[in-house]
Amino acid sequence: MSAYEFENQEFTSFSVVNPNKSTWASTASSIVPPNVSTAIVTPGNKPGQINYKSLLRSRGIQDGKMFTLTSAIGTQVGVHVYEPSPETAIDVLVIFFHGNVRPTRYNPDIIKPFLKCGATVVGRDLPGYDQSSFVPNSPGSVELASIANDEVFMKWALKTYKTHRIVLCGRSMGTFSWANRLSHPRVVGAIGIVPLHSVSSLIRPIIEKRYSELVANSLASFSVLGFFESMVDAIYPANCYSENLEGFTTKGFRFTEFDSSVSGKRVTLIPAEGDSTVPKAAADEIKTMLEASGVDVRIQPIGGEHNALPTTDQFREAFERILR
Secondary structure (H helix, E strand, C coil), rough: CCCCCCCCCCCCCCCCCCCCCHHHHHHHHHHHHHHHHHCCCCCCHCCCCCCCHHHHHHCCCCCCCEEECCCCCCCCCEEEEECCCCCCCCCCCEEEECCCCCCCCHHHHHHHHHHHHHCCEEEEEECCCCCEEEECCCCCHHHHHHHHHHHHHHHHHHHHCCEEEEEEEECCHHHHHHHHCCCCCCCEEEEEEEECCEHHHHHHHHHHHHCCEEEEEHHCCCCCHHHHHHHHHHHHCCCEECCCCCCCCCCCCCCCCCCHHHHHCEEEECCCCCCCCCCCHHHHHHHHHHHHHHEEEECEEEECCCCCCHHHHHHHHHHHHCCC
16 A cells, blocks of 8 residues: 555545634735635645645555544544553553644654653644545634544544543644543643743744845834734634534633642653744743643754754653653
């Protein structure tokens, strides 16, 4: 079976209610076609945006069991299961939430270290990535589909692995998924690789990448930065909901705090020292939020850019710290 055979080219439509009033930011954001603007954050939800052949050549692929689940709003979510060797298996489930560009099974450098530790690893695909269905690129749709996909995926994982302790792991955009699930009673902790707490916070690094320091500082000083951040907030709005997914609303791909139910858990945040995509201060800000709710947090920086990954030993250290 080829590596690309499971690419899903089907679109799933569902109802989205956007109660946000029209503002200058939402009006400005409408200038950019939704399928282009949303591809900035979730490029896998735009057909042809992900080069799977290139991914396969660069880091390879992790073989495992693959299947799909159907969410409450009718989206298909790709699920991946990786089992450790029987002689090393322990009662721990690592739930992995991938970030942009590189779907679950194209992350062998993340999956293998946990398998070596004896953990079972399961993952899901974001909307439009690999096996998961595409969804409309309209305000709120991608995040709502992500919520729906994570909901049915987590229900499956909790039911299938009833006695396992759970460790969450997320890379970049995957931070939003593990942050939303950290409070579950069976979750003992999490590992955040190049962690991100707000999509709109990516605007400053984008400006700094594309323009000189003088221009970037000028843009910030004239509140242009705030204008672009508000445009992102209009493209990824909070408070949207679907009539088919009761009790869930979008947060605008951001979080600002954790509740007290996360107290006592352990989290390791792994930022990359040369990361010019996710702000360097993001890990510190997430650490502050977590510690305010009683979480034991460690920051473990690694070298390299946004695509940098911890070594096998660094993964093991973070994993064992959570379980002890």
